Amino acid sequence: MPKSEFAPAKINLTLEILGRRADGYHELRSLVAFAHDAGDVVTLAPGSSASVETSGSFAGDISGSNLVDKAISAFAAKVPGMKPPRLILDKNLPVASGIGGGSADAAATLRLLSKSYPGIADRDLHTIARALGADVPVCVRARPVIMTGVGETLEEIALPQEVYAVLVNPLIAVPSNKTAHVFAALGAAPLTAPPEAEPAPRLSNVRDVIAYAKARGNDLQAPAQKLFPEIETVLAELHRTEGALFAQLSGAGPTCFALFATKQEAVAGASALRQRQPNWWIRPTRLG
Ligand SMILES: C[C@](O)(CO)[C@H](O)COP(=O)(O)OP(=O)(O)OC[C@H]1O[C@@H](n2ccc(N)nc2=O)[C@H](O)[C@@H]1O
Numbered sequence: 001m002p003k004s005e006f007a008p009a010k011i012n013l014t015l016e017i018l019g020r021r022a023d024g025y026h027e028l029r030s031l032v033a034f035a036h037d038a039g040d041v042v043t044l045a046p047g048s049s050a051s052v053e054t055s056g057s058f059a060g061d062i063s064g065s066n067l068v069d070k071a072i073s074a075f076a077a078k079v080p081g082m083k084p085p086r087l088i089l090d091k092n093l094p095v096a097s098g099i100g101g102g103s104a105d106a107a108a109t110l111r112l113l114s115k116s117y118p119g120i121a122d123r124d125l126h127t128i129a130r131a132l133g134a135d136v137p138v139c140v141r142a143r144p145v146i147m148t149g150v151g152e153t154l155e156e157i158a159l160p161q162e163v164y165a166v167l168v169n170p171l172i173a174v175p176s177n178k179t180a181h182v183f184a185a186l187g188a189a190p191l192t193a194p195p196e197a198e199p200a201p202r203l204s205n206v207r208d209v210i211a212y213a214k215a216r217g218n219d220l221q222a223p224a225q226k227l228f229p230e231i232e233t234v235l236a237e238l239h240r241t242e243g244a245l246f247a248q249l250s251g252a253g254p255t256c257f258a259l260f261a262t263k264q265e266a267v268a269g270a271s272a273l274r275q276r277q278p279n280w281w282i283r284p285t286r287l288g
């Protein structure tokens with residue numbers, strides 16, 4: 001019986017960049033949520049040949065070595081004698097799009113392998129995840145958190161049950177090192193002192209989430225928009241969608257999200273948008 005792990009899209013509801021560290025990475029604070037019904041799927045398939053096979057709409061867009069392969073190698077390095085598995089990656093999320101697709105796939109692979117090899121401590125899994133990418137630890141957790149550090153410090157937070165979003169990606173070509181470009185374009189000041197800790201917000205309903213997201217914003221939105229002007233069109237389209245209460249960029253983009261109070265409004269908003277922009281990737285989803 002094949003075992004599967006869902007690799008949900010990651011959405012940065014907020015993204016504050018607090019300063020640049022000496023190693024070039026940035027300290028940040030981000031409210032991160034995950035999509036209930038938009039994601040890739042990683043399946044451990046029967047068979048003796050070690051391989052990673054890809055299927056799905058965006059399988060052909062992965063460039064360089066697949067983060068799933070890197071996750072397997074990093075995990076295997078901690079498990080002497082581990083038999084390399086045969087994995088199938090169903091790639092439904094657009095690549096290099098700011099919703100952490102590759103990170104989510106690496107994280108799902110680590111969760112899958114750690115179920116087969118339960119000897120690996122959570123602490124070791126976290127270290128492996130961090131070495132694979134700044135977004136991989138949060139994707140291993142795959143629950144709403146306030147993420148700080150460069151992405152390694154995770155504080156779980158309760159999100160209201162009913163938060164609906166529409167995710168929109170214009171499917172423009174972006175370079176594979178897009179995230180580094182966007183951080184560089186921000187030109188953040190060097191950190192002079194460690195950022196101050198602050199208590200996690202209390203988010204009781206969708207209005208609280210929107211107020212917090214509006215107040216904190218996404219510091220990468222302006223530089224990303226300068227590099228990829230299509231983002232402005234995506235945000236304008238989301239703002240004019242009926243029922244959309246708030247719209248912003250996720251991560252380094254170009255995927256943007258809008259928030260809705262009900263599932264019906266998110267589904268209707270997504271279909272109205274699809275009528276206007278048939279070539280975009282548009283997904284209504286519940287966030288959690
Ligand atoms: C923008 C976010 O998506 C927000 O969740 C993440 O911070 C990016 O996470 P990621 O894509 O997993 O990032 P990595 O693959 O580790 O790094 C890609 C590049 O982004 C920049 N980077 C990333 C994370 C971070 N905290 N500071 C950075 O400056 C670095 O230039 C790095 O070379």
Ligand SMILES: Nc1ncnc2c1ncn2[C@@H]1O[C@H](COP(=O)(O)OP(=O)(O)OP(=O)(O)O)[C@@H](O)[C@H]1O
Pocket residue numbers: 061062063064065066067068094095096097098099100101102103105106135175176177179251252253
């Ligand atoms: N399994 C994978 N899925 C997607 N991209 C992958 C994968 N493996 C390797 N990559 C490469 O990783 C890079 C980042 O892709 P990803 O989809 O994770 O971007 P992202 O969502 O913008 O990430 P972030 O917001 O964390 O920078 C791309 O250049 C892509 O070719």
